[in-house]
Amino acid sequence: MTPSLRYRVFIHASALLVSVVILAPFAWMVLASVSTPGDLIARPYHWWPQDATLSRYSAIVHGSGTDVASAFRQSIVNSTIVAGATVVISTVVGVLGGYAFAMLRFRFRRVTLLVFLVTYMLPPIALLIPLYLMLSALGLINTKLGLIVVYCAYVTPFVLWILANYFLTLPAELEEAARVDGCSRLGALWRVMLPIARPGLFATIMFAFLLAWDEFLYALIFTSTGAAKTIPVAIADFSGRYDTDFGLVASGGLIASVPPVLLAIAFQRYVVGGLAGGAVKG
Amino acid sequence: MADLAQDLVTTHGVSPPGSAPPPTQRKWTRRPGWTATLMLLPAAVVVFGVVVYPMLRTLLISFFEVNSAVATSTPFVGLRNYADILADRAFWSSVGRTLYFTVVSTGLELTFGMAIALLLNAPLRLRWLFRAIVVLPWALPTVVNGAMWRGVLNAQYGSLNALLTQLHVLPDYHSWLGTPFSALNMLVIADVWKTTPLVAFFLLSGLQSIAPDIYESARVDGAGPVRSFWSLTLPLLLPSVSIVLILRTIDAFKVFDLVYVLTGGGPANGTQTIAFFTYAQAFSNQRFGFGSALADVIVACILVLSAIYLRALRRGEMSVL
Numbered sequence: 268m269t270p271s272l273r274y275r276v277f278i279h280a281s282a283l284l285v286s287v288v289i290l291a292p293f294a295w296m297v298l299a300s301v302s303t304p305g306d307l308i309a310r311p312y313h314w315w316p317q318d319a320t321l322s323r324y325s326a327i328v329h330g331s332g333t334d335v336a337s338a339f340r341q342s343i344v345n346s347t348i349v350a351g352a353t354v355v356i357s358t359v360v361g362v363l364g365g366y367a368f369a370m371l372r373f374r375f376r377r378v379t380l381l382v383f384l385v386t387y388m389l390p391p392i393a394l395l396i397p398l399y400l401m402l403s404a405l406g407l408i409n410t411k412l413g414l415i416v417v418y419c420a421y422v423t424p425f426v427l428w429i430l431a432n433y434f435l436t437l438p439a440e441l442e443e444a445a446r447v448d449g450c451s452r453l454g455a456l457w458r459v460m461l462p463i464a465r466p467g468l469f470a471t472i473m474f475a476f477l478l479a480w481d482e483f484l485y486a487l488i489f490t491s492t493g494a495a496k497t498i499p500v501a502i503a504d505f506s507g508r509y510d511t512d513f514g515l516v517a518s519g520g521l522i523a524s525v526p527p528v529l530l531a532i533a534f535q536r537y538v539v540g541g542l543a544g545g546a547v548k549g
Numbered sequence: 550m551a552d553l554a555q556d557l558v559t560t561h562g563v564s565p566p567g568s569a570p571p572p573t574q575r576k577w578t579r580r581p582g583w584t585a586t587l588m589l590l591p592a593a594v595v596v597f598g599v600v601v602y603p604m605l606r607t608l609l610i611s612f613f614e615v616n617s618a619v620a621t622s623t624p625f626v627g628l629r630n631y632a633d634i635l636a637d638r639a640f641w642s643s644v645g646r647t648l649y650f651t652v653v654s655t656g657l658e659l660t661f662g663m664a665i666a667l668l669l670n671a672p673l674r675l676r677w678l679f680r681a682i683v684v685l686p687w688a689l690p691t692v693v694n695g696a697m698w699r700g701v702l703n704a705q706y707g708s709l710n711a712l713l714t715q716l717h718v719l720p721d722y723h724s725w726l727g728t729p730f731s732a733l734n735m736l737v738i739a740d741v742w743k744t745t746p747l748v749a750f751f752l753l754s755g756l757q758s759i760a761p762d763i764y765e766s767a768r769v770d771g772a773g774p775v776r777s778f779w780s781l782t783l784p785l786l787l788p789s790v791s792i793v794l795i796l797r798t799i800d801a802f803k804v805f806d807l808v809y810v811l812t813g814g815g816p817a818n819g820t821q822t823i824a825f826f827t828y829a830q831a832f833s834n835q836r837f838g839f840g841s842a843l844a845d846v847i848v849a850c851i852l853v854l855s856a857i858y859l860r861a862l863r864r865g866e867m868s869v870l
Contacts (some may be wrong), residue, residue: 394853
């Protein structure tokens with residue numbers, strides 16, 4: 268039975284409405300990032316910039332010295348290093364742990380898994396104070412290394428939980444067969460399980476990257492200068508201090524959004540599967 | 550490497566992952582836990598060193614009065630920090646605001662999320678494009694979302710004011726973030742815009758697990774689309790809905806980024822949620838002992854909610870637990 272015309276018009280009109288509501292503020296941010304400050308504060312407002320300017324983007328890319336734009340570029344570099352290192356470490360560690368939880372039976376398995384899961388649910392605010400005192404004592408405040416250490420602890424339980432559930436859906440006979448053929452545990456993991464787990468693995472890496480790229484509270488408290496400030500902290504700084512040039516906040520925010528948005532669109536069909544695996548993090 | 554997996558499929562007659570139904574009964578390898586210990590050790594080191602010890606330390610600090618990161622005298626005060634919390638009106642106000650924020654935003658997110666999930670599941674042309682658009686707010690960094698809405702709602706140049714005055718809905722620019730209650734509602738709007746897609750995708754995965762045949766038989770029995778939504782879809786989605794409810798409640802205890810960027814907790818501390826209140830007490834007022842006690846109260850609430858969540862999850866599909 269083909270749906271009636273009325274029904275089809277209705278769903279397409281609704282989808283259009285939803286798209287407009289989603290895209291409107293975002294589109295305005297894009298326009299604002301290329302509008303001159305004069306256009307931005309004009310009343311009545313000029314929706315379409317009269318003379319579009321890419322000056323803010325070029326200032327962020329080429330800027331030197333101590334101006335806002337170059338501080339921003341520094342924070343992009345910091346975020347890339349911190350998120351990259353966090354993803355690599357937590358994925359390696361999480362693959363091993365997730366595999367152990369899915370394929371092996373051992374004492375205290377359930378308890379250990381529960382402890383990992385609970386740490387994943389703890390809010391950063393709960394650990395903020397002692398971590399701040401600890402990092403101060405170790406001289407790791409305002410360093411990228413300090414952030415990487417904290418982020419690994421924040422992201423690993425998540426990776427472990429998703430991958431453990433994912434490995435569980437793979438046929439166990441495959442692993443057993445590899446072992447019969449003489450593979451060690453690690454060999455079976457590396458040569459048999461990981462290749463077939465590739466889609467889940469990529470999706471998990473994407474989620475892990477989003478978590479690290481997006482994290483704000485730890486970065487806000489543990490960093491104070493360009494040496495370690497990440498993009499979210501830099502944007503929050505601008506947004507508070509440079510209220511008059513929203514265009515700079517907008518262009519910085521858009522640059523910061525490019526990696527996660529591209530990843531999410533590329534992996535959108537995993538978003539559903541990943542969420543069903545319990546991967547919901549606000 | 551993938552060839553080996555392929556080999557196994559052919560030589561051992563093992564079914565490839567896509568075609569096999571997920572195994573419900575798994576043969577466990579009974580072995581001493583050495584391999585497991587070695588494989589879990591890296592994760593345990595990475596996580597527990599940075600979580601368990603600080604967690605215990607938070608508990609410890611909450612029994613002391615610590616008023617500086619480098620304090621030399623930190624008197625033991627027993628449960629006084631906890632007593633202070635219960636007597637603190639600002640604390641109870643932040644609880645009330647967090648409750649309001651959670652109930653209103655979760656209600657709206659579930660309503661809109663359900664509608665969008667149904668749309669995502671409907672036979673739309675350009676469905677891939679619609680999905681890509683819906684993913685956008687979810688992928689946007691939280692801080693960018695906050696900064697964007699701060700611009701949209703700005704009293705001097707915000708696009709919402711520009712739009713509403715040009716449409717003659719408003720006579721003049723309005724200060725959306727100017728009063729505590731209005732600012733709190735703006736936090737809700739910004740959160741709903743960003744989080745509804747997540748809820749929609751979650752409900753969509755629930756929708757897709759409903760077998761189409763039951764709609765067929767409902768139609769045969771004469772039920773229209775509205776009727777079958779209320780008496781079939783909604784009851785069948787109830788497990789997904791309850792998981793969304795629990796997870797969003799857990800999230801509510803964490804709402805911080807958005808508040809920090811959009812309102813800074815103001816005006817007049819009127820948008821301080823529990824997490825923001827804790828942050829402000831510990832780091833702006835340097836009351837680390839009091840802040841730790843607050844953090845412990847939050848953790849206690851989250852542990853209870855997590856237990857409920859795990860039960861809901863276990864009742865659902867297969868999981869490693």
